[in-house]
Amino acid sequence: MKTTKLIVGLAFSALSLTSITANAQDKFFQAVGTPYMPKVEIAFNRYYTYEGLVDNMKKIAAAHPDIAKIESIGKSYEGRDMMTLTITDFSTGPDTDKPAMWIDGNIHSNEIQGGEFALYAAWYLTEMHADNEFIQQLLKDKTFYITPTINPDARNDFFNQPNTANSPRSGMMVLDNDRDGLNGEDGMDDLDGDGHITMMIRKSPTGRFIKDPQDPRKLIMVGADKVGEYEMLGQEGTDGDGDGRVNDDGVGYYDPNRDWGWNWQPDYIQRGALRYPFTLPENRNIMEFVMKHPNIAGAQSFHNSGGMILRGPGAEEDVSTYNREDIRIYDAIASKGEEMIPGYRYLTVYKDLYSVFGGELDWFYGTRGVFTYSNELMNSYLYFHKPSQGRGQDEMFEVDELLTMGDAFVMWHEFEHPQFGTVEIGGFKKTFGRAHPGFLLEQDAHRNAAFTIYHAYHTPKLSVMDVKEEDLGGGLKAITATIFNERLMPTHASQDLKHHIERPDYVTISGAKVVAGFVVEDEDFKKFSEQKMNPEKIAVANIPGMTAVKVKWIVSSGSNYTITVDSAKGGKASWKK
Structure with missing residues (x-):
């Protein structure tokens, strides 16, 4: 009798599961180019901490064991595992026998969306594999090594500690920004405890600003012959060391993208470098992994912001390194990228931006001969699909009003400051400006992932x-x-x-x-x-x-x-x- 009940129970469970699956299929219809009924559900309209990224990576590897494996390639400075996904069709041979594409993100802690964009590439490749012939053939031919965050400590610092959109750039607090001997001990003061370092204003009979009567978020500078109502005190915080500057010792600054062993220069030449190339364990872990994987032929590092597809050289002194034959290939791939990612421009680092010594992009190409791009993610063109024409904060206010419904701005509110008396604190949140608002994340992630897939496709076959x-x-x-x-x-x-x-x-x-x-x-x-x-x-x-x-x-x-x-x-x- 018990056996009969067990059989009936199992049959009922199987029938229920079939019914649930059928009902789920009744509720969805596949959109072109998007995973249908994915094994791993990931929302790409929000950001993930280091732990959130790793949790999603583990789910991807568990759901797709035939094409995805996860491993730690080393420890961060604070002991976090640097997790990497290897994605390929293992039934057609080992990953090391195929041309490979390296993808990473988030080398700078405030450049957060690189983590989600790299994760999206891994998710898309694995979830599309079952039904998409192009992806099936791609993973037969190629390997992807994907490390969504290569600065896990600082990623969490950005989320969990008070910051502006531009801080911090690094993880370890080892440098003294203003050379007062404090090395960041006084920290950044989040006076109102909301996690965002915004701005401070104070009423003053000699102030130069008034609040816009039409929009109280905005401050307007009065004419030279008039007196305003508010004076600008600058960034939210206190002067912890008495040097007259607020939050100047926010974090000890170094730049992990000045630490690589190609055309490296010490800190007194280019601010941000540490003691010697690969001082940072995170960068050293990547270097050792790449050296052990000579099959890596292409690489992509996701940064923010500005909407750019960048190639080296990082410095004019390195122009002769980039041979004309290779530049033709860089140009061919990147010009296609400009079509794939509207609003993004293909640029050369030293010529169109500034000099970078000891950068990751040049190390990959200079020491390993790997064709490498660095995409600067997020472009104001994405907001209204037209050039911003230098509108700056005016455009940001418009975006906040029309697209984010006021969620990007901390409204001015009074606070009793220990040094300045009654002040008002307010301004744009740390996750607005450089970082994508949630509604733009998935589309831009897909376009940038598609560009890296196109790049990987053109590694040798x-x-x-x-x-x-x-x-x-x-x-x-x-x-x-x-x-x-x-x-x-x-x-x-x-x-x-x-x-x-x-x-x-x-x-x-x-x-x-x-x-x-x-x-x-x-x-x-x-x-x-x-x-x-x-x-x-x-x-x-x-x-x-x-x-x-x-x-x-x-x-x-x-x-x-x-x-x-x-x-x-x-x-x-x-x-x-």
Whole structure:
């Protein structure tokens, strides 16, 4: 009797589950290009702490074990695990045998949305895999290494401690901003306890400001011949060390994007650098991971803000590093990115912004020959789909009024200040301006993820084709094979070739007795370069993008043979007779 009840119970449970699934399917209809009934539900209209990011990453790996794995690549300064997702179709080979794309975000703590954008890329790849043929083929061919936050301590500091939209940039409090010996001990004072460092004003008979009668959020400076009602006291806070400046010791400042081992300069040359390259454990963890994964051919680092697709060099002194052939590839991919992400512009760091020494972007390319972009996320164009034309805060007030319904601004309110008496505190929240408001997050995340997928797609893809045999007589025959790179990026960047960063590509024939082996330099004019040592395994310096390389063997036997290609950044390919 108990057995019968158990069977009936299980059958009822199965029927209930089927019914629930059917009912859920009745309630949804797939939108084009979006995961339908995802295994992992993630809301991309809000931000996640370090713990929230890791929780979502673990859910992705658990829900998609055949295409996603999670691991810690090291510890942060405060001991948090730096979690990385490896995403590829493991049934088609190990991740290290395929060209790979590195994606990270949030190197600066206030540049928070890089974490969500990188997470979105991981979520989209895994959730779309089951039903999308393009993603299926992409993960057969490629690997993605995704680390949403590479500054986990400072990410949480931004959320959990009082800050402005521009603070802090770093994690460890080790530097003394104003050189008064305090190293940030007096902290940033959140007088009203709302988590946002806004502004302070005070009524004054000699004030230069009045509140806009039409909009009390706004302060208007009066004319030179008039007296206002308020004086501007500056940032919310106190003068903790008596030097006359408020919150000047908010955090000890360093810049994790000045810590990388390429064209590094000390702090007295460029403010923000630490003692030596890779002083920071977070950056050192990434460096060690990348060095262990020579298959990484492309990289993307998400920053904010301004709506830019950036490439190096970071400094004019490094212009000669970026070869014209590689710049053509950078230009081709980024120009497509400008189409994919409206309002974003393709720029060069040193020429269009400022000099950066010891930056991540230059380290990836300079030391590893990896084609790397840094996208500066968020652009005011996204608000009203028109250029802001330098409207600055006027536009921010308009956005807050029309699109965020007043949620972006802390209204002026009185506070008894220990040093200034009665003041009013108010202003824009720390999560507005540089960071996307929630309603813009998912669309911009998708467009930027699509750009990184396009970049990854154009990492090398090799194939062996057009294998020909020629009878030479005397028991000898020539075998010629064409190795074709079907994508834009070469197997070796010019920087790689210049400094011999990575090993050559190898084209090997097995199952035949090889007498001689050659790289075909010009088949029409019979120009060949012979490899006398180990002729069965021919070393090819580079296989350019959208280009073929030919190799040739003279063999004395072998009717059934296999030709294989092994490239660190180009992956593997084979052909069998």
